[in-house]
Amino acid sequence: xxxxxxxxxxxxxxxxxxxPLGILLFFIAAFAVVSxxxxxxxxxxxxxxxMISMFLLLAVLTYYxxxxxxxxxxxxxxxxxxxxxxxxxxxxxxxxxxxxxAEPEGDDELPEA
Amino acid sequence: MAVGDLVLTGLMAVLLxxxxxxxxxxxxxxxxxxxxGGGTATGEDAAVLNREKPAGxxxxxxxxxxxxxxxxxxxxxxxxxxxxGIMAMLIRVQLIAPGGAILGANAYNSILTSHGITMLFxxxxxxxxxxxxxxxxxxxxxxxxxxxxxxxxAFWLLPPAAxxxxxxxxxxxxTENMIEPAQTAWTMYTPLSVEQAxxxxxxxxxxxxxSGVAATxxxxxxxxxxxxxxxxDVSWANLDIFSWTILTQSALILFAFPLLGSxxxxxxxxxxxxxxxxxxxxxxxxxxxxxxxxxGHPEVYILVLPPMGLVSLILxxxxxxxxxxxxxxxxxxxxxxxxxFGVWAHHMFSTGMDPRLRASFMAVSLAIAIPSAVKTFNWxxxxxxxxxxxxxxxLFCIGFVANFxxxxxxxxxxxxxxxxxVLHDTYYVVGHFHYVVMGAIGFAVFAGIYYWxxxxxxxxxxxxxxxxxxxxxxxxxxxxxxxxxALGYLGMPRRYATYEFDGAIAPLAQVSTFHLLAxxxxxxxxxxxxxxxxxxxxxxxxxxxxxxxxxxxxxxxGMLDKEWEWxxxxxxxxxxxxxxxxEQSALTDGGKPKSDD
Numbered sequence: 001x002x003x004x005x006x007x008x009x010x011x012x013x014x015x016x017x018x019x020p021l022g023i024l025l026f027f028i029a030a031f032a033v034v035s036x037x038x039x040x041x042x043x044x045x046x047x048x049x050x051m052i053s054m055f056l057l058l059a060v061l062t063y064y065x066x067x068x069x070x071x072x073x074x075x076x077x078x079x080x081x082x083x084x085x086x087x088x089x090x091x092x093x094x095x096x097x098x099x100x101x102a103e104p105e106g107d108d109e110l111p112e113a
Numbered sequence: 114m115a116v117g118d119l120v121l122t123g124l125m126a127v128l129l130x131x132x133x134x135x136x137x138x139x140x141x142x143x144x145x146x147x148x149x150g151g152g153t154a155t156g157e158d159a160a161v162l163n164r165e166k167p168a169g170x171x172x173x174x175x176x177x178x179x180x181x182x183x184x185x186x187x188x189x190x191x192x193x194x195x196x197x198g199i200m201a202m203l204i205r206v207q208l209i210a211p212g213g214a215i216l217g218a219n220a221y222n223s224i225l226t227s228h229g230i231t232m233l234f235x236x237x238x239x240x241x242x243x244x245x246x247x248x249x250x251x252x253x254x255x256x257x258x259x260x261x262x263x264x265x266x267a268f269w270l271l272p273p274a275a276x277x278x279x280x281x282x283x284x285x286x287x288t289e290n291m292i293e294p295a296q297t298a299w300t301m302y303t304p305l306s307v308e309q310a311x312x313x314x315x316x317x318x319x320x321x322x323x324s325g326v327a328a329t330x331x332x333x334x335x336x337x338x339x340x341x342x343x344x345x346d347v348s349w350a351n352l353d354i355f356s357w358t359i360l361t362q363s364a365l366i367l368f369a370f371p372l373l374g375s376x377x378x379x380x381x382x383x384x385x386x387x388x389x390x391x392x393x394x395x396x397x398x399x400x401x402x403x404x405x406x407x408x409g410h411p412e413v414y415i416l417v418l419p420p421m422g423l424v425s426l427i428l429x430x431x432x433x434x435x436x437x438x439x440x441x442x443x444x445x446x447x448x449x450x451x452x453x454f455g456v457w458a459h460h461m462f463s464t465g466m467d468p469r470l471r472a473s474f475m476a477v478s479l480a481i482a483i484p485s486a487v488k489t490f491n492w493x494x495x496x497x498x499x500x501x502x503x504x505x506x507x508l509f510c511i512g513f514v515a516n517f518x519x520x521x522x523x524x525x526x527x528x529x530x531x532x533x534x535v536l537h538d539t540y541y542v543v544g545h546f547h548y549v550v551m552g553a554i555g556f557a558v559f560a561g562i563y564y565w566x567x568x569x570x571x572x573x574x575x576x577x578x579x580x581x582x583x584x585x586x587x588x589x590x591x592x593x594x595x596x597x598x599a600l601g602y603l604g605m606p607r608r609y610a611t612y613e614f615d616g617a618i619a620p621l622a623q624v625s626t627f628h629l630l631a632x633x634x635x636x637x638x639x640x641x642x643x644x645x646x647x648x649x650x651x652x653x654x655x656x657x658x659x660x661x662x663x664x665x666x667x668x669x670x671g672m673l674d675k676e677w678e679w680x681x682x683x684x685x686x687x688x689x690x691x692x693x694x695x696e697q698s699a700l701t702d703g704g705k706p707k708s709d710d
Contacts, residue, residue, distance in 0.1 A: 013440035014444060016441045016444050016484070017444050017448045019487075020481065020483045020484060023479060023480040024477065027480075028476075031476075035469070037468045037472075046467075046469075046470055046473075048473070051455075051476055054451070054452060058448055061448075062447065065444060066444070068349045070350075071349075072351075076350055
């Protein structure tokens with residue numbers, strides 16, 4: 001569990017969008033500190049709202065895209081694990097045919113553990 | 114007299130009905146219909162009838178099959194490309210001489226306007242829709258598009274749109290120039306576009322509106338398809354890169370085109386109902402520029418994202434390696450999608466808007482350069498140490514990357530306000546965006562056509578002609594558009610029909626030399642495109658037949674995508690009679706050479 005609940009791998013993938021976010025952040029900060037044309041409630045307001053809204057929109061979309069991809073990956077992995085478990089289970093069932101009455105419950109220990 | 118007219122009209126009606134009846138009875142339209150019918154790819158067995166679809170032209174008029182609609186989009190796009198290309202040639206020939214070689218100023222303006230609109234709205238968007246329609250359902254394992262009939266309607270809005278956009282050219286001779294082609298440039302800046310009394314402008318605006326409606330319908334369809342029609346084994350984690358770019362592009366269309374539609378309606382009302390949306394006493398002419406570019410800049414990405422997807426899909430296939438940083442490309446595509454809505458006023462740096470506002474647009478414009486650059490590095494890294502196979506689709510992909518670097522880097526310069534103030538409205542800008550629209554988007558489209566040519570036609574194109582097409586396009590593109598960059602530095606303004614300026618203002622001799630070079634480049638491009646069309650047609654008719662579903666030998670690297678698997682199944686079900694040998698006169702390109710046994 002890393003930043004924003006993403007895995008390390010996904011976070012690494014998402015750094016690609018951290019760079020434009022960083023550039024936007026840089027300009028937001030730079031224009032806040034240095035304003036050669038002075039401050040004006042309307043135009044400075046528009047200026048910052050444009051940059052900040054772009055920053056927020058990109059951050060939100062990146063978050064949800066990362067979420068969707070990671071969830072899909074985890075679902076896939078879970079499905080694969082379940083499949084291999086089922087295979088292993090059926091193999092075990094096949095080899096230990098004698099005491100099959102008790103086995104299924106014995107195997108089904110994951111939820112309780 | 115009246116009776117004579119009536120008889121003539123009646124005769125004409127009978128004739129037309131007869132022609133239509135005849136057309137509907139022709140069964141062999143060189144269609145690839147065979148499917149389960151047992152025919153061959155181009156219907157040598159003319160008697161074969163596909164029961165799923167009607168025969169003849171009726172099939173093409175009524176089809177809701179995504180592959181058929183894709184082919185219709187493709188045909189439409191290529192015709193529009195030819196029309197826009199001829200217009201480009203006229204522009205280039207005109208500019209050989211400083212005084213203008215062949216056209217008057219009005220004719221030049223008409224052709225300049227139509228060249229831009231044709232290439233962007235009638236070639237660019239539809240040719241991307243061609244690939245998307247054909248391959249998105251195949252790539253994501255869907256049966257068809259989510260709304261097949263809306264898909265057909267979206268396509269059939271386009272031919273009337275083209276007729277309306279070009280209406281002035283047809284109507285000027287018969288109305289004694291009462292209705293002329295629009296001369297507004299593709300940006301339709303007010304007050305010029307409001308004050309031109311020519312009704313051809315209204316027709317063009319209506320056509321543009323119609324094409325926007327078509328694009329929006331298509332976009333809704335693609336979004337619904339990718340979200341709801343994916344096969345069970347296709348998730349967000351393994352969705353292919355082309356589908357990702359089409360999804361992002363469709364979202365951009367959904368937000369951008371309705372705005373263009375509204376702006377066009379406002380412009381039409383200003384022109385015809387004396388409203389004052391864009392008049393000085395109303396919203397002001399700058400309002401148009403803001404509305405237009407709020408659509409116009411996302412439009413740039415609407416056009417470039419899917420070709421980037423094509424290259425990201427095709428380039429790894431011929432590098433023998435998976436796309437480097439697949440997720441980087443996906444996330445950066447989404448980033449481009451969002452940021453493209455915050456950069457529009459970089460087209461308006463020189464309008465005198467507030468400098469604080471201007472600075473914020475510069476900031477977002479510089480930020481949006483990163484995701485594009487990331488993709489470029491990904492493509493290069495994919496090729497690095499790969500097993501490159503320089504088949505024609507790969508050549509066009511590499512050409513795409515090379516041209517996109519020049520087009521992209523010149524764009525970064527233009528994003529900077531001080532540089533833009535010097536270069537604004539010069540040929541530098543024209544060179545910059547043509548490197549992207551022709552050098553990149555055009556090249557990716559060619560790569561897609563060659564890569565999937567076997568799927569479209571069941572045949573292979575001719576290798577030598579394909580390579581000639583590539584090299585002529587590459588040389589022509591760079592000669593023409595690099596000359597334009599130089600012209601921009603020399604101060605040559607865009608859109609002018611003549612340039613007989615005082616030699617003291619700018620070096621006229623050098624300017625005309627570069628114009629000449631650009632025209633020579635355009636002729637090289639023209640020859641390349643003629644070869645392309647010839648290759649397309651001849652190979653479709655006579656090219657060597659494809660015998661298995663993996664003509665590019667992709668299985669070796671484990672890169673056989675779903676569309677080829679689908680194609681292989683189609684081939685297996687289609688060849689039931691053990692097809693007859695045919696004389697193989699043309700060379701195949703890459704893949705498995707046919708053994709001579």
